[in-house]
Amino acid sequence: MAKFQWRYVRGFMVPQKIPTGYVLCHNHIMHTNDMHCGVNGFRAWFSLGKPPAGYVKCPCGWSGLPHYRLELFKFSSPMIPANSLPTKSTAYRRVASPVGG
Numbered sequence: 001m002a003k004f005q006w007r008y009v010r011g012f013m014v015p016q017k018i019p020t021g022y023v024l025c026h027n028h029i030m031h032t033n034d035m036h037c038g039v040n041g042f043r044a045w046f047s048l049g050k051p052p053a054g055y056v057k058c059p060c061g062w063s064g065l066p067h068y069r070l071e072l073f074k075f076s077s078p079m080i081p082a083n084s085l086p087t088k089s090t091a092y093r094r095v096a097s098p099v100g101g
Contacts, residue, residue, distance in 0.1 A: 006047045011038035014063050015046075022046035024067035025055055033061045 009015050013036055018024050024046040035042075037044050044067070051068040058069040 003048055006045050018065055019046055020055045023051050024050045024065055025051060026069055028070055031062060052074055069089040
């Protein structure tokens with residue numbers, strides 16, 4: 001059976017384990033530690049081998065598993081409490097683009 005280059009985490013769930021040979025990644029959408037995929041645009045996926053270019057180890061604590069996020073965004077706080085959903089987009093701030101954008 002051929003391995004997929006990447007595969008989305010099923011909607012409305014939090015992964016409990018990472019398949020052998022894959023790494024877990026998520027998008028830039030603000031989230032809590034136990035937020036399910038598909039809520040408010042939050043998505044996660046398994047990527048074959050190593051993380052995609054431009055992704056770094058993420059300190060947010062989501063899922064309790066080691067995972068990666070896009071380097072373009074940096075957390076202003078290491079974790080968002082699981083019992084509170086922020087009302088503003090303050091969990092991430094844009095970092096100046098090296099291309100001048």
